[in-house]
Amino acid sequence: xxxxxxFAFSIAAVSFLYSGGYKIxxxxxxxxxxxAANVACVMGADASYYNPANMIWMDxxxxxxxxxxxxxxxxxxxxxxxxxxxxxxxxxxxxxxxxTFFYVSPKYDFLxxxxxxxxxxxxxxxxxxxxxKAYAQEFSLEVLELNPSxxxxxxxxxxxxxxxxxxxxxxxxxSDTLDLQKEGLFPARFKREMDGDMSEFGYNxxxxxxxxxxxxxxxxxxxxxxxxxxxxxxxxxxxxxxxxYDNEASVTVPLPASFTLAGGxxxxxxxxELVYEKTRWSSYSTLDFKYEGELNPGLAKVFDAPxxxxxxxxxxxxxxxxxxxxxxxxxxLGFAIDETPVPKExxxxxxxxxxxxIYSLGFNYKINEKLSVGGAYLYDDKEDISxxxxxxxxxxxxxxxxxxxxTVGVKYTY
Numbered sequence: 001x002x003x004x005x006x007f008a009f010s011i012a013a014v015s016f017l018y019s020g021g022y023k024i025x026x027x028x029x030x031x032x033x034x035x036a037a038n039v040a041c042v043m044g045a046d047a048s049y050y051n052p053a054n055m056i057w058m059d060x061x062x063x064x065x066x067x068x069x070x071x072x073x074x075x076x077x078x079x080x081x082x083x084x085x086x087x088x089x090x091x092x093x094x095x096x097x098x099x100t101f102f103y104v105s106p107k108y109d110f111l112x113x114x115x116x117x118x119x120x121x122x123x124x125x126x127x128x129x130x131x132x133k134a135y136a137q138e139f140s141l142e143v144l145e146l147n148p149s150x151x152x153x154x155x156x157x158x159x160x161x162x163x164x165x166x167x168x169x170x171x172x173x174x175s176d177t178l179d180l181q182k183e184g185l186f187p188a189r190f191k192r193e194m195d196g197d198m199s200e201f202g203y204n205x206x207x208x209x210x211x212x213x214x215x216x217x218x219x220x221x222x223x224x225x226x227x228x229x230x231x232x233x234x235x236x237x238x239x240x241x242x243x244x245y246d247n248e249a250s251v252t253v254p255l256p257a258s259f260t261l262a263g264g265x266x267x268x269x270x271x272x273e274l275v276y277e278k279t280r281w282s283s284y285s286t287l288d289f290k291y292e293g294e295l296n297p298g299l300a301k302v303f304d305a306p307x308x309x310x311x312x313x314x315x316x317x318x319x320x321x322x323x324x325x326x327x328x329x330x331x332x333l334g335f336a337i338d339e340t341p342v343p344k345e346x347x348x349x350x351x352x353x354x355x356x357x358i359y360s361l362g363f364n365y366k367i368n369e370k371l372s373v374g375g376a377y378l379y380d381d382k383e384d385i386s387x388x389x390x391x392x393x394x395x396x397x398x399x400x401x402x403x404x405x406x407t408v409g410v411k412y413t414y
Contacts, residue, residue: 024119032070033334035335035358036050038275039273044102054151058112062413080396102116111151115146119142121141129179135175147164148164149162158210169198194233214266216266249289251287275317275320279314307346318334331362332376338358373408375407
């Protein structure tokens with residue numbers, strides 16, 4: 001804590017991201033209930049997002065719609081320092097509501113189209129305790145995606161689909177060392193405020209193969225989208241006169257490419273699905289803020305030096321079971337093992353991430369031939385993680401990191 005230059009430099013490593021890395025793969029009722037093991041066998045409106053190649057095999061003369069609302073709770077995370085108890089802290093508990101919708105059209109000859117509106121990435125982290133507040137007083141990202149897709153039947157048991165991703169995001173960052181200064185742990189006040197947004201395009205591809213009525217195989221790919229957050233930044237450094245910058249700024253972070261292989265098998269009224277997902281987090285190697293105005297050399301070392309992130313590609317395994325209990329009620333269970341992409345060397349209070357196990361369950365209930373309702377719950381349980389980064393860096397343990405998702409929605413077929 002005594003080395004001002006190193007500490008201030010580490011604060012500049014903050015980005016617009018949170019956790020797991022920061023993808024939210026669970027978007028629909030069924031995907032939350034199945035821990036996103038909802039690719040090979042998906043046959044509802046959410047096929048437009050998870051596997052549009054399957055749209056071609058749904059009932060030809062019908063349209064499918066799903067609307068859902070997901071409540072996300074992020075419990076408080078605890079940090080216990082190995083060096084000084086004054087550096088202990090606890091993040092705020094946070095709550096969000098995320099709406100999504102999905103639509104699949106009737107079949108037109110050999111093709112079919114669909115569209116989805118989702119929030120594929122984001123979440124937030126906020127700290128009020130002095131040490132953590134200096135890194136991430138407020139740290140949030142909201143990502144929205146509109147994804148139209150078209151499915152083609154190439155042969156009787158093989159279909160392909162292509163789609164276009166329209167991605168929009170907004171980010172906010174706040175960090176402040178005022179409380180550290182008051183406690184005598186820091187020689188001067190250091191503060192950053194930045195807001196930005198962006199819009200960009202990407203694409204997705206899907207292939208489905210049904211060698212038999214009970215066996216389903218699929219592969220999907222979603223392209224990387226570079227999210228260049230552009231907006232305004234305000235930088236403060238009381239040691240040399242308060243506000244030192246108020247102008248345009250930008251920072252680019254990736255919405256990474258992902259590839260999935262999925263297989264499903266239907267036995268009587270029960271369907272089993274296994275999904276392997278590879279996420280190309282290694283595209284996030286460096287964080288580099290860009291400023292429209294010029295910073296003097298001293299400030300540039302604190303605010304503008306590129307920061308190595310060196311994230312790694314991750315493997316996620318998902319398993320889901322769906323049981324058609326009767327003509328009206330469908331029950332679902334899911335489980336997943338999810339790797340963190342964040343190395344311990346670059347992990348911080350804005351990204352207190354670790355490997356996770358995911359547990360989920362849900363149901364659909366058919367009210368009549370056209371309308372059904374559903375609900376699902378998911379628990380993302382992250383491992384406690386100890387960090388020993390060396391002198392004047394983070395040395396302590398993060399615990400109680402988790403997320404709760406509760407989804408309710410309606411499905412309508414006409």
